Amino acid sequence: MKPIIALVGRPNVGKSTLFNRMTRSRDAIVADFAGLTRDRHYGNGRQGRHEYIVIDTGGFEPDAGSGIFREMARQTRQAVAEADVVVFVVDVRAGVSAQDHDIANYLRRLGKPCVLAGNKAEGMQGGVQLAEFYELGLGEVFPVSAAHGQGVRGLVEQALEFVPEPPEDPHEAEPQEGGAIRLAVAGRPNVGKSTLINAWLGEERLVAFDLPGTTRDAITVPLERGGQKFELIDTAGLRRKGRVFEAIEKFSVVKTLQAIESAHVVLLLLDATQGVTDQDAHIAGYILESGRAVVVAVNKWDAVDSYERQQLERSIETRLSFLKFASMHFISAQKRQGLAPLWASITQAYKAATRKMPTPVLTRVLLEAVQFQAPKRSGSFRPKLRYAHQGGMNPPIIVVHGNSLEHVTDAYKRFLEGRFRKEFDLVGTPLRIEMKTQANPFADKGGG
Numbered sequence: 001m002k003p004i005i006a007l008v009g010r011p012n013v014g015k016s017t018l019f020n021r022m023t024r025s026r027d028a029i030v031a032d033f034a035g036l037t038r039d040r041h042y043g044n045g046r047q048g049r050h051e052y053i054v055i056d057t058g059g060f061e062p063d064a065g066s067g068i069f070r071e072m073a074r075q076t077r078q079a080v081a082e083a084d085v086v087v088f089v090v091d092v093r094a095g096v097s098a099q100d101h102d103i104a105n106y107l108r109r110l111g112k113p114c115v116l117a118g119n120k121a122e123g124m125q126g127g128v129q130l131a132e133f134y135e136l137g138l139g140e141v142f143p144v145s146a147a148h149g150q151g152v153r154g155l156v157e158q159a160l161e162f163v164p165e166p167p168e169d170p171h172e173a174e175p176q177e178g179g180a181i182r183l184a185v186a187g188r189p190n191v192g193k194s195t196l197i198n199a200w201l202g203e204e205r206l207v208a209f210d211l212p213g214t215t216r217d218a219i220t221v222p223l224e225r226g227g228q229k230f231e232l233i234d235t236a237g238l239r240r241k242g243r244v245f246e247a248i249e250k251f252s253v254v255k256t257l258q259a260i261e262s263a264h265v266v267l268l269l270l271d272a273t274q275g276v277t278d279q280d281a282h283i284a285g286y287i288l289e290s291g292r293a294v295v296v297a298v299n300k301w302d303a304v305d306s307y308e309r310q311q312l313e314r315s316i317e318t319r320l321s322f323l324k325f326a327s328m329h330f331i332s333a334q335k336r337q338g339l340a341p342l343w344a345s346i347t348q349a350y351k352a353a354t355r356k357m358p359t360p361v362l363t364r365v366l367l368e369a370v371q372f373q374a375p376k377r378s379g380s381f382r383p384k385l386r387y388a389h390q391g392g393m394n395p396p397i398i399v400v401h402g403n404s405l406e407h408v409t410d411a412y413k414r415f416l417e418g419r420f421r422k423e424f425d426l427v428g429t430p431l432r433i434e435m436k437t438q439a440n441p442f443a444d445k446g447g448g
Helices: 015-023 067-082 098-110 128-136 152-161 193-204 253-262 278-290 306-319 340-353 359-372 410-424
Strands: 004-008 041-047 050-056 085-091 114-119 141-143 181-186 219-225 228-234 238-241 244-247 265-271 293-299 327-330 384-392 397-403 432-437
Touching: 004 015, 004 067, 015 041, 015 050, 015 085, 015 114, 015 152, 041 152, 050 152, 050 253, 085 098, 085 128, 085 152, 098 128, 114 128, 114 152, 128 141, 141 152, 181 193, 181 253, 181 340, 193 219, 193 293, 228 340, 253 278, 265 278, 265 340, 278 293, 293 306, 293 340, 327 340, 359 384, 359 410, 410 432
Parallel strands: 004 050, 004 085, 085 114, 114 141, 181 228, 181 265, 265 293, 293 327, 397 432
Antiparallel strands: 041 050, 219 228, 238 244, 384 397
16 A cells, blocks of 8 residues: 655645645645535655655644634544654744644644654755754754755655555455456545445345454455455445444545555446536546556436436546546446446456457557558658567556657557457456567667
């Protein structure tokens, strides 16, 4: 599982700027809880071979009594609870404030690993301005400039030192033939994840159990259907109540992201009454980025009329166009309509993601594609595609070898992807095509 770093601090100290630096992006998955003016933002970061999740929070007032400040404090406490390590951001130009002391006292009481980041430290000589922050009792102050990117790498390294290297998870190994399919149900709050899970568990009449783990870990529920074993990864807050499982819509973005990472197949659940929101698109993008097989289900289909259905279908085509390879189903979890075909698509997506593609067949498909439509010439170079082989699975990776392949256009890669998908029936899985140009043995030899 990726370690989680939460950024906390009073307003206007530069947390969001630091968040953008750590994620190298302005995109974030947003927990859009109703009624909140300031949300938690989630993003992915990478430093070297280490990947992590960053949570950006609003201005924190631990003792806020009422109104929006109380809600923002509640959001920040939730982020801190989800995190492995906290980065407490202070403004070295403004100096220590009473609010900084309140936050420091709160973090010390928690006893969670904490790194103190002195932001806006660009151009400052020595540590005179930093000295006063040692009175917060949180140890060394790391000077950074989020706006200019100075010291951010060292800050992340320090934060990750608090997180032990995770043991290898046997569930995340390459899928084995005949093994259980790990299925995550992902989606925004209140789209019906709990209702769907309850329908499945009620249908199968399972004696299910939760595997041990921390409160932040996803819970897995084994179930079997038609001879195929599944492991349902809960992102909706499944909890034991006696011998019966209750699904509670207790949304955690971190749970969702981690469940997607550890799944073989993700069922992306949309709400027909709400349309495709920004958060739906962000979660879909995260699934694609993670390389997971995916099936899309539109819930509450019975609650919309024909006009709304047409509008929704157009919205899906536009906003989720990058998931065209995925099967789509229109269901009602509450009325248990359209649920059976989901299982066929989930199994199909898993088989596509783990399909073995022989080198001779891949090469034949490649050469037939080139014969049908050759890649465009780039200046004096025309890419020559010679052969292909499989470079991995879940998601499938096809490695194409040849000459001048750096000139192959994205449009031509999409053309090749279509040919490979048709040949191997790759429905429901992303497909990655890598181009490897063979070295020219005469490149370093000058003329005689």
